Amino acid sequence: MSELYSKAETLELRRRHIGPSCKVFFAKDPIKIVRAQGQYMYDENGEKYLDCINNVAHVGHSHPDVIKAAVKQMELLNTNSRFLHDNLVQYAKRLTATLPEKLSICYFVNSGSEANDLALRLARQYRGHQDVITLDHAYHGHVSSLIDISPYKFNQLGKEGKKEFVHVAPSPDIYRGKYREDHPDPASAYADDVKKIIEEAEKNGRKIAAFIAESMQSCGGQIIPPAGYFQKVAEYVHKAGGIFIADEVQVGFGRVGKHFWGFQLQGKDFVPDIVTMGKPIGNGHPMSCVVTTREIAEAFGASGLEYFNTFGGNPVSCAIGLAVLDVIEKEDLQGNAIRVGNYLTELLNKQKEKHPLIGDVRGIGLFVGVDLVKDQQKRTPATAEAQHIIYKLKEQRILLSADGPHRNILKFKPPMCFTMEDAKLVVDQIDELLTGMHALQNVPPCSFPNDIIKAPLHSLLLIRIEYSLATTEDLAQWSSSSSSCSY
Numbered sequence: 270m271s272e273l274y275s276k277a278e279t280l281e282l283r284r285r286h287i288g289p290s291c292k293v294f295f296a297k298d299p300i301k302i303v304r305a306q307g308q309y310m311y312d313e314n315g316e317k318y319l320d321c322i323n324n325v326a327h328v329g330h331s332h333p334d335v336i337k338a339a340v341k342q343m344e345l346l347n348t349n350s351r352f353l354h355d356n357l358v359q360y361a362k363r364l365t366a367t368l369p370e371k372l373s374i375c376y377f378v379n380s381g382s383e384a385n386d387l388a389l390r391l392a393r394q395y396r397g398h399q400d401v402i403t404l405d406h407a408y409h410g411h412v413s414s415l416i417d418i419s420p421y422k423f424n425q426l427g428k429e430g431k432k433e434f435v436h437v438a439p440s441p442d443i444y445r446g447k448y449r450e451d452h453p454d455p456a457s458a459y460a461d462d463v464k465k466i467i468e469e470a471e472k473n474g475r476k477i478a479a480f481i482a483e484s485m486q487s488c489g490g491q492i493i494p495p496a497g498y499f500q501k502v503a504e505y506v507h508k509a510g511g512i513f514i515a516d517e518v519q520v521g522f523g524r525v526g527k528h529f530w531g532f533q534l535q536g537k538d539f540v541p542d543i544v545t546m547g548k549p550i551g552n553g554h555p556m557s558c559v560v561t562t563r564e565i566a567e568a569f570g571a572s573g574l575e576y577f578n579t580f581g582g583n584p585v586s587c588a589i590g591l592a593v594l595d596v597i598e599k600e601d602l603q604g605n606a607i608r609v610g611n612y613l614t615e616l617l618n619k620q621k622e623k624h625p626l627i628g629d630v631r632g633i634g635l636f637v638g639v640d641l642v643k644d645q646q647k648r649t650p651a652t653a654e655a656q657h658i659i660y661k662l663k664e665q666r667i668l669l670s671a672d673g674p675h676r677n678i679l680k681f682k683p684p685m686c687f688t689m690e691d692a693k694l695v696v697d698q699i700d701e702l703l704t705g706m707h708a709l710q711n712v713p714p715c716s717f718p719n720d721i722i723k724a725p726l727h728s729l730l731l732i733r734i735e736y737s738l739a740t741t742e743d744l745a746q747w748s749s750s751s752s753s754c755s756y
């Protein structure tokens with residue numbers, strides 16, 4: 270296919286017209302993607318890349334059923350949801366059928382950020398409380414209200430970043446966090462920290478509107494909270510008059526395999542008060558949803574303010590949403606997530622036995638993280654090594670990202686059609702790269718991002734790595750405030 274602009278021209282036009290804080294992947298040598306199919310993306314030269322990170326193209330890039338549903342509806346009608354339309358109610362019925370019964374009321378919106386912003390409005394309207402408890406390293410979206418509750422972002426603004434109505438609870442990370450795998454009951458210990466935060470806030474006259482957490486933290490480092498944690502937190506938050514918001518923007522729609530929703534990993538006895546959805550919901554079409562209880566929805570309505578959203582829940586979006594649900598079912602993508610996810614985790618665990626750089630492999634279904642460490646005991650994040658791996662994989666036409674607060678966690682969240690062969694291919698490549706990196710293990714430990722940008726260590730790393738992959742710009746970018754969740 271001939272392109273309108275050469276890659277160099279596209280890059281130049283982007284520099285000229287697109288805001289400089291909108292970063293591209295692989296800044297040193299960005300990729301121009303012109304088409305995609307299933308779990309593969311193709312650049313302008315027809316080079317094929319295996320996509321291990323795109324949880325938006327949930328049922329596979331350019332899925333024909335999704336495209337057909339969109340085109341068919343677009344040819345007929347697209348308009349706002351103030352007219353009665355069957356797609357809207359049919360989709361609401363289908364979507365809520367995947368959730369526990371009390372989660373029965375939908376608000377359709379257009380992005381994960383819009384969904385979380387609306388969730389905060391619902392929570393604040395419910396009892397008139399204002400404060401929000403969020404987890405350390407969390408990211409919940411790019412609008413002002415969400416930067417306020419996203420330590421992943423506001424921590425980069427210095428002390429001024431955290432607002433007084435925001436309370437940050439430790440991330441329930443049993444590998445790197447406060448209470449680890451050797452703790453007898455990390456779920457209760459982490460929940461007790463939330464309880465203390467509530468008590469302290471109340472002592473200061475503050476009132477909790479909501480606790481918000483991803484059902485599994487993604488940008489925060491592929492963290493799977495210990496089972497039972499959410500139940501205890503919900504109990505404390507409810508006692509304080511607040512509600513529990515489960516952000517499923519990254520992890521929902523069957524990615525965990527065993528369940529349709531990530532929060533269900535906590536056990537049948539846990540039901541959030543609000544669930545927010547995005548990314549995978551429309552397989553690339555911008556749509557999202559907030560689902561809540563009738564009680565919370567009625568409290569929101571009681572303010573007298575109408576809620577109107579021009580694009581949210583339009584017939585085309587709903588047709589697409591329905592097609593995505595159909596494909597998940599028809600192609601048994603949850604089953605695939607279990608089978609391929611287990612296989613991927615098994616392969617990675619074998620690598621862990623072989624390579625001291627792998628500190629931890631954690632995951633469920635097709636949501637897997639590989640925590641790279643310089644030192645198994647101290648668990649010092651191996652940031653430069655993780656960056657090296659993702660750049661080298663890119664040269665092998667494999668797209669993977671490194672995320673988490675130290676950017677040292679290799680993050681898998683591929684389209685759900687990812688296969689055993691794909692898993693084997695990536696892990697074999699990682700094996701090869703790790704084998705070639707043993708020399709790196711003698712690099713003196715550093716803590717990223719602060720240390721890495723100090724000149725002597727920076728130079729040392731560049732010399733020791735000898736991989737010529739890291740430019741000063743890259744290093745600055747890895748440690749810069751602009752880094753964000755991939756997809």
Ligand SMILES: Cc1ncc(COP(=O)(O)O)c(C=O)c1O
Nearest residue numbers: 380381382408409410518754756
């Ligand atoms: C957990 C989580 N919530 C919300 C959002 C915001 O979604 P969007 O970028 O669609 O606004 C993101 C985006 O990365 C996310 O990862």
